Amino acid sequence: MPNFDAIKHYLTTEIWREYGEPRSGFAQRIAALLRGMLILIREATEGDLRYRAMGLVYTTLLSLAPLLAVSFSMLKAFGVHNQLMPLLLSLLEPLGSKGVEMAGQIIGYVENIHIGVLGAAGLVVLLYSVVSLLKIIEECFNRIWRVEMPRNWIRRSSDYLSMLLVGPVLVVSAFGVMASMANTAFAQKLIAQEPFGSAYYLAGLILPYVLIVAALTFLYMFMPNARVNFRSALAGGIAAGLTWKMVGWLYGIFVAKSVSYNAIYSSFAIILLSMIWLYVSWLIVLLGGVISFLHQHPRYLLHKNKKPDLTHRQQEYLGFLIMYLIGKAYYEGQAPWTLHALAEAVELPWEAVQHMVQGLEKSGFVIAIQSEPNAYLPARAIETISLKEIYACLRAFDGQAHMTVMSPKIAESVLDLTLHIENAAQAVLDGRSLSDLIHPPVESAK
Numbered sequence: 001m002p003n004f005d006a007i008k009h010y011l012t013t014e015i016w017r018e019y020g021e022p023r024s025g026f027a028q029r030i031a032a033l034l035r036g037m038l039i040l041i042r043e044a045t046e047g048d049l050r051y052r053a054m055g056l057v058y059t060t061l062l063s064l065a066p067l068l069a070v071s072f073s074m075l076k077a078f079g080v081h082n083q084l085m086p087l088l089l090s091l092l093e094p095l096g097s098k099g100v101e102m103a104g105q106i107i108g109y110v111e112n113i114h115i116g117v118l119g120a121a122g123l124v125v126l127l128y129s130v131v132s133l134l135k136i137i138e139e140c141f142n143r144i145w146r147v148e149m150p151r152n153w154i155r156r157s158s159d160y161l162s163m164l165l166v167g168p169v170l171v172v173s174a175f176g177v178m179a180s181m182a183n184t185a186f187a188q189k190l191i192a193q194e195p196f197g198s199a200y201y202l203a204g205l206i207l208p209y210v211l212i213v214a215a216l217t218f219l220y221m222f223m224p225n226a227r228v229n230f231r232s233a234l235a236g237g238i239a240a241g242l243t244w245k246m247v248g249w250l251y252g253i254f255v256a257k258s259v260s261y262n263a264i265y266s267s268f269a270i271i272l273l274s275m276i277w278l279y280v281s282w283l284i285v286l287l288g289g290v291i292s293f294l295h296q297h298p299r300y301l302l303h304k305n306k307k308p309d310l311t312h313r314q315q316e317y318l319g320f321l322i323m324y325l326i327g328k329a330y331y332e333g334q335a336p337w338t339l340h341a342l343a344e345a346v347e348l349p350w351e352a353v354q355h356m357v358q359g360l361e362k363s364g365f366v367i368a369i370q371s372e373p374n375a376y377l378p379a380r381a382i383e384t385i386s387l388k389e390i391y392a393c394l395r396a397f398d399g400q401a402h403m404t405v406m407s408p409k410i411a412e413s414v415l416d417l418t419l420h421i422e423n424a425a426q427a428v429l430d431g432r433s434l435s436d437l438i439h440p441p442v443e444s445a446k
Contacts, residue, residue, distance in 0.1 A: 053286055240289075365389075
């Protein structure tokens with residue numbers, strides 16, 4: 001019989017003590033995979049990811065008609081608008097017959113929207129609704145990628161509108177070109193022969209997976225206001241795409257057997273089922289973004305929590321190290337450190353470094369300069385920043401200085417020991433500045 005207590009202890013404690021590069025060696029890869037799965041479970045259950053998925057359901061329902069209206073008008077201009085129905089059917093396939101009914105209602109509603117008669121004000125409102133949906137999606141991915149600065153309105157409008165005007169045309173045109181090529185006489189003769197017929201059949205089975213993976217990969221590369229590696233975006237796209245198709249198959253079985261929903265909710269059943277499917281879909285898409293982020297930043301796989309619990313000694317080391325890096329870059333005339341660059345340098349999650357930098361900034365040791373993203377400089381000349389002051393700040397970090405000594409008469413020797421340790425530390429730092437830490441003085445030769 002498996003020892004479930006030992007397994008639980010390993011997954012909750014021991015696995016997070018295995019430090020090292022998560023991509024080196026088979027054992028490290030397995031440990032990294034387990035950590036990644038545990039982080040995904042944490043994000044899906046404890047984090048704000050599921051609340052953001054709920055918000056995206058509401059926003060999608062409000063902006064779906066304007067989004068499809070803009071896309072439909074562009075597709076109609078290129079004469080490929082008839083391919084929009086198959087695309088909707090593939091997205092709503094898990095809803096079964098109700099998905100077909102819903103797709104027909106959506107297409108009918110969109111066809112009744114005539115953008116040409118809306119006027120300038122109506123067109124602006126329509127585009128604003130679409131851009132707002134994409135803005136919320138960007139905010140969700142920026143949250144996943146720890147991005148401080150979102151796109152400005154100029155970049156946002158140009159990027160979003162380019163995607164809206166070009167993206168649907170390319171996707172639907174690809175559907176149309178493949179369908180038309182398959183209907184040519186040469187293609188029909190080729191398909192009638194083996195092994196081309198079997199290859200064509202297999203391509204038809206694989207193509208939906210390839211298209212959804214490609215769409216998600218593009219989403220993970222384009223949406224965050226950060227540089228996303230193609231391999232990382234592809235890893236998230238493959239994981240989310242295959243999961244979406246598998247969950248869609250399971251959800252289709254659930255819908256086919258959920259006769260009680262139709263009896264209880266009647267005509268509202270299609271609304272309820274579609275909202276549930278939208279929520280599940282968005283949650284899978286966002287978790288795919290987490291996979292892309294973890295693939296590009298594997299150091300986050302080494303920490304159980306977003307903000308790791310550092311010991312007092314580790315906090316002091318981190319604080320001095322951050323001050324050293326910021327001061328050294330300023331002294332040598334190098335580019336100032338950004339938050340993400342600091343996190344990369346010290347190999348800690350972004351949240352822990354942000355917490356420390358905010359504490360140093362609040363104490364007046366560093367200052368943030370407005371840029372995209374923010375960068376940090378020493379708040380004053382490094383010769384005037386005392387190491388003793390930094391040490392006192394770090395000792396008081398997170399309110400540690402508010403601890404009072406209770407009943408010192410019980411063990412005065414303990415109090416004497418702590419004071420001796422503190423005085424020794426103060427003596428080591430006495431008269432030394434951040435400049436001395438960056439460029440230690442050369443000892444005179446005896």
